Every structure is written in C-alpha cells, then in structure tokens.
Amino acid sequence: MTTKQVSDQTTELSDQELLRYSRQIMLPKFDIDGQLALKNARVLIIGLGGLGSPVALYLAAAGVGYLELADDDEVDVSNLQRQISHGENNIGMLKVESAAESIKQLNPYVSVETHSERLEGELLKSRIEQIDLVLDCTDNFSTRFEINRACVAAKVPLISGAAIRMEGQVSVFDSQSIESPCYQCLYSDLSDEQLSCSESGVMAPLVGIIGSMQAMEAIKLLSGLGQGLVGRLLLLDAMTMQWRSLKLKKDPTCPCCSD
Secondary structure (H helix, E strand, O other): OOOOOHHHOOOOOOHHHHHHOHHHHOOOOOHHHHHHHHHOOEEEEEOOOOOHHHHHHHHHHHOOOEEEEEOOOEOOHHHOOOOOOOOHHHOOOEHHHHHHHHHHHHOOOOEEEEEOOOOOHHHHHHHHOOOOEEEEOOOOHHHHHHHHHHHHHHOOOEEEEEEEEOEEEEEEEOOOOOOOOOHHHHOOOOOOOOOOHHHHOEOHHHHHHHHHHHHHHHHHHHHOOOOOOEOEEEEEEOOOOEEEEEEOOOOOOOOOOOO
8 A cells, every 4th residue: 555645754763663663563574664654654533432542542552653533522421431542531622632632642653633523525525635544433324424435536445343232343445446345335325224322332342342453454454464354344243252254345336436
C-alpha cells in the first residue's frame, strides 16, 4: 500500500522511537520498514466509542504517525463501562478531545487532529481523500453506508467493525483491489435494522476484542504484513467464544462499487 503526501515521508526513526517500538521492529517480516510505514501513515478513525477507543489507543501505541479522530458526541457515565479511552474526569468532555488526551499520554510521537462535528457529505469526502486508511467504528447503517461510498470513490481501504450484545464482526474492504467487495456488497442499504448498545446492551470486553482486531488489520494493511481480511468476514459469538470466517464476493450489481 502506498501512502499519500509522499513529500512528507520520514525515512528514519529516532533513538527513542527505536527503543519504544523495539518489540515490533524485531519481528522479521515487520522490521524497521514496517515501523516507518506506520509512522508515515495517515489514518481516520470515525467513532470514538467502544470500538474506536481500543482502535485509537492501539494504533497510537503501535506508532501510527498521524491520527484523525471524528465523533460529535460527549462522554457520558454510561460510556465508561466499555469506552476505555475515556475516564471519570472526562465526563461531559467531547469524545475526540478525551481520546486525543489519552493518546498524547500514551505516545507523544503521534500527531492527532480532531473533528467534533459529524463528518458527512463533502466534508467526509474531503477528509477521506487526504488519508490512507479509514476505520469505521460507528454504530448505525446509514453512517456506515456513507463512509463506504466515500471510501470507494476515493479508493481508500476501509476496516469495518461492529459489536452488539455478545456478538461481533470485522472485515476489510479495499477499493484499491478490483476484486474486493465493498460494505454495500454485504448489506443492503434498505436495511432498517438499527440496533444500538443503549437498546440491546453489549459486554465490555467484546468491543475490546473487535476493536483490537480492527487495529491489527490496520497495522497489517499499512505495513504489508501477513494476509488481511479482504474478501472475508470474521464473526464472533462471544457466548461460546467461537469464530466463523465467511468468504465475501464482490456483488456485480452493487449500486456502490460495480461497474
């Protein structure tokens, strides 16, 4: 995967960064080149709730150099059961500001930009055109479909996660590959199922598991490490702790990504 804004690319790591990321750098198929790929990456995380919290913290800890955080909500006491980037002192604070504060405490080498307004329409498109990867950590279909359309148009990879009750799922949609399905190949935009944590509940560690999987897929995609989830959907039943892997095919009649 190639990153945008080549003129801004860094070709070396400081001594402190080499020490900080040493446990990753020692991995033979990752090495310094993989760490540099993370440092030069520009990633947009949409939604700083249960999924976005572990995504943001793990990508920051791993050394992704530039993170954009988007969420228009404020921290509520009911969030603290699962949204680990926020704490008791952050109640009433914008989630993006709370998460940015946590990231800076975790890793000062990460640049953070926040968007406290809802990213939609032309604003969403313009932001996605400037970055290398999007992580959808939202909780409603209409937003997910709009994010997917913008990613397809800009040919920016999308990592999608979802968690409700005791069930979760994660997949990668890469519009840079002509064979990759998009999110709308999987779900019809006519779906009226709008489950939310406030209505259906969710177990705290579940969002941590799915968010961590999203972060892992992001690191792999940005660094070229291993085999990603493009064309596959992972489903977790946390009640029995069983994973299922389903193959996804591009829908030739998809209104979003078909020719």
